Amino acid sequence: xxxxxxxxxxxxxxxxxxxxxxxxxxxxxxxxxxxxxxxxxxxxxxxxxxxxxxxxxxxxxxxxxxxxxxxxxxxxxxxxxxxxxxxxxxxxxxxxxxxxxxxxxxxxxxxxxxxxxxxxxxxxxxxxxxxxxxxxxxxxxxxxxxxxx
Amino acid sequence: xxxxxxxxxxxxxxxxxxxxxxxxxxxxxxxxxxxxxxxxxxxxxxxxxxxxxxxxxxxxxxxxxxxxxxxxxxxxxxxxxxxxxxxxxxxxxxxxxxxxxxxxxxxxxxxxxxxxxxxxxxxxxxxxxxxxxxxxxxxxxxxxxxxxxxxxxxxxxxxxxxxxxxxxxxxxxxxxxxxxxxxxxxxxxxxxxxxxxxxxxxxxxxxxxxxxxxxxxxxxxxxxxxxxxxxxxxxxxxxxxxxxxxxxxxxxxxxxxxxxxxxxxxxxxxxxxxxxxxxxxxxxxxxxxxxxxxxxxxxxxxxxxxxxxxxxxxxxxxxxxxxxxxxxxxxxxxxxxxxxxxxxxxxxxxxxxxxxxxxxxxxxxxxxxxxxxxxxxxxxxxxxxxxxxxxxxxxxxxxxxxxxxxxxxxxxxxxxxxxxxxxxxxxxxxxxxxxxxxxxxxxxxxxxxxxxxxxxxxxxxxxxxxxxxxxxxx
Numbered sequence: 093x094x095x096x097x098x099x100x101x102x103x104x105x106x107x108x109x110x111x112x113x114x115x116x117x118x119x120x121x122x123x124x125x126x127x128x129x130x131x132x133x134x135x136x137x138x139x140x141x142x143x144x145x146x147x148x149x150x151x152x153x154x155x156x157x158x159x160x161x162x163x164x165x166x167x168x169x170x171x172x173x174x175x176x177x178x179x180x181x182x183x184x185x186x187x188x189x190x191x192x193x194x195x196x197x198x199x200x201x202x203x204x205x206x207x208x209x210x211x212x213x214x215x216x217x218x219x220x221x222x223x224x225x226x227x228x229x230x231x232x233x234x235x236x237x238x239x240x241x
Numbered sequence: 242x243x244x245x246x247x248x249x250x251x252x253x254x255x256x257x258x259x260x261x262x263x264x265x266x267x268x269x270x271x272x273x274x275x276x277x278x279x280x281x282x283x284x285x286x287x288x289x290x291x292x293x294x295x296x297x298x299x300x301x302x303x304x305x306x307x308x309x310x311x312x313x314x315x316x317x318x319x320x321x322x323x324x325x326x327x328x329x330x331x332x333x334x335x336x337x338x339x340x341x342x343x344x345x346x347x348x349x350x351x352x353x354x355x356x357x358x359x360x361x362x363x364x365x366x367x368x369x370x371x372x373x374x375x376x377x378x379x380x381x382x383x384x385x386x387x388x389x390x391x392x393x394x395x396x397x398x399x400x401x402x403x404x405x406x407x408x409x410x411x412x413x414x415x416x417x418x419x420x421x422x423x424x425x426x427x428x429x430x431x432x433x434x435x436x437x438x439x440x441x442x443x444x445x446x447x448x449x450x451x452x453x454x455x456x457x458x459x460x461x462x463x464x465x466x467x468x469x470x471x472x473x474x475x476x477x478x479x480x481x482x483x484x485x486x487x488x489x490x491x492x493x494x495x496x497x498x499x500x501x502x503x504x505x506x507x508x509x510x511x512x513x514x515x516x517x518x519x520x521x522x523x524x525x526x527x528x529x530x531x532x533x534x535x536x537x538x539x540x541x542x543x544x545x546x547x548x549x550x551x552x553x554x555x556x557x558x559x560x561x562x563x564x565x566x567x568x569x570x571x572x573x574x575x576x577x578x579x580x581x582x583x584x585x586x587x588x589x590x591x592x593x594x595x596x597x598x599x600x601x602x603x604x605x606x607x608x609x610x611x612x613x614x615x616x617x618x619x620x621x622x623x624x625x626x627x628x629x630x631x632x633x634x635x636x637x638x639x640x641x642x643x644x645x646x647x648x649x650x651x652x653x654x655x656x657x658x659x660x661x662x663x664x665x666x667x668x669x670x671x672x673x674x675x676x677x678x679x680x681x682x683x684x685x686x687x688x689x690x691x692x693x694x695x696x697x698x699x700x701x702x703x704x705x706x707x708x709x710x711x712x713x714x715x
Contacts (some may be wrong), residue, residue, distance in 0.1 A: 104301070106283070106286070137305075139386050139389050139390050141386065191371070191372070194372060194375050195379070195382060214286040215286075
């Protein structure tokens with residue numbers, strides 16, 4: 093039985109803004125929102141497919157070099173299995189959804205939430221840009237949660 | 242005119258890299274290089290930090306092998322404090338390292354390499370991936386994911402979090418195993434054994450049909466390095482270093498890892514950010530050595546557990562002296578999974594894993610400490626120098642992928658010489674070359690992966706050695 097919203101934030105927490113995805117996951121976890129589970133990780137790995145298959149909906153949160161400066165939320169569909177690659181280091185969220193559907197018979201409705209970043213150097217602090225994006229991302233996740241049945 | 246073919250990036254390895262193949266005047270392959278184009282820089286980043294924070298920091302270097310860095314770092318901290326950690330802490334650290342080996346090897350074998358091995362080099366690229374594997378054998382694909390989950394379950398039962406447990410600390414560990422955690426791990430054992438035995442049988446069949454690959458994929462004499470116990474038993478966390486040569490002769494043994502610099506030198510090559518360590522006594526590049534599963538099985542005499550030791554005996558018959566083909570890394574990986582499961586089972590029966598005596602406490606008693614541990618990909622050194630306040634003044638990390646750098650170059654050149662003809666690299670040949678690298682399961686993570694960024698540099702160099710063109714993007 094599929095349950096709840098799964099928030100997966102990924103990126104390196106030693107490369108400043110690249111860690112904004114895990115930071116969002118951490119903030120969501122701290123709020124203990126009913127029906128919301130979180131995963132904070134450095135990179136997407138294949139076994140997350142099983143976790144995904146048990147979620148009703150999922151949001152992948154990642155840093156982005158998108159120059160528009162906007163936090164973006166867009167729907168994700170599972171990749172076509174013939175196009176999907178599981179690269180371990182750089183597993184694509186769509187490939188992971190495809191893996192979930194292929195191996196476990198279902199993939200959740202999913203969204204990609206990208207946060208614009210400014211500094212990917214060594215370090216642990218987020219830039220002003222990333223912190224601002226983090227706040228907007230949290231609002232976007234709350235709004236999505238309210239919209240979900 | 243000499244030409245250069247660049248394959249960039251190599252797929253299905255951790256991180257990004259590129260390969261250059263040099264052709265001579267007649268169009269034949271003269272040489273090849275495997276480049277790492279990401280600069281890690283963690284060593285500088287860590288300077289000025291307290292050594293006690295390092296296990297937690299370095300565990301975040303890599304999302305695939307965080308435990309390896311954490312444990313090597315904690316061991317370096319033990320040396321700086323000049324303490325002997327409680328026996329329970331050592332046993333618990335070992336348990337976690339076994340979990341790490343299981344989950345990392347499962348990813349390498351089933352997800353990154355099995356598509357080539359099971360579906361074939363000449364299968365269409367869109368089929369030759371994990372989805373093709375699922376199509377061919379969905380039960381195996383599911384079992385593979387669960388085997389990786391089992392390794393992570395061990396890590397979670399001890400560290401509390403699957404990915405970045407800052408659980409090991411200089412002087413010991415923070416938490417013991419609970420009875421509930423032990424029971425959770427134990428419940429997985431029958432399934433983990435069954436999957437591993439299935440994979441070993443599958444791998445044995447692959448070897449029967451891949452004799453050519455075993456001869457060509459990185460099959461050459463070299464040294465091998467790994468940790469062994471005093472009686473030559475397979476080690477993964479304690480023990481001392483042993484070097485053997487391709488005849489199987491031990492050429493250096495029971496080397497204290499803290500003296501590694503007396504035996505290993507590090508060359509820096511212009512073409513790669515990856516260091517090129519070599520066995521000093523044989524010089525560069527003659528002192529090339531390999532680490533990781535193949536090396537560990539070559540340097541040890543037994544696995545310390547019965548089922549894996551039986552597999553080791555069969556494995557050793559695949560070589561004369563040492564097993565010299567890098568293609569056999571895959572099979573070695575599976576034997577190590579089996580050994581790890583057996584050692585985990587044995588470890589769970591030890592009452593020390595519930596002990597409350599977990600940490601030795603001390604300040605800075607030595608300004609220098611080296612921690613060594615066997616990461617899934619091979620021996621890992623963390624070498625720290627601190628000031629009196631315990632702040633790091635120098636950090637040197639020698640990672641498994643670095644140890645194997647020279648051997649990976651040699652492997653690529655050997656495969657390219659055999660398969661590349663008429664300056665063409667059709668897809669199946671390209672994949673064979675990349676697979677040569679995947680045999681080593683190199684981990685080049687640690688860079689950013691933000692969407693849209695993939696640092697890449699391509700250089701075209703003429704026969705006179707001058708750079709004719711350079712393209713940088715990302």
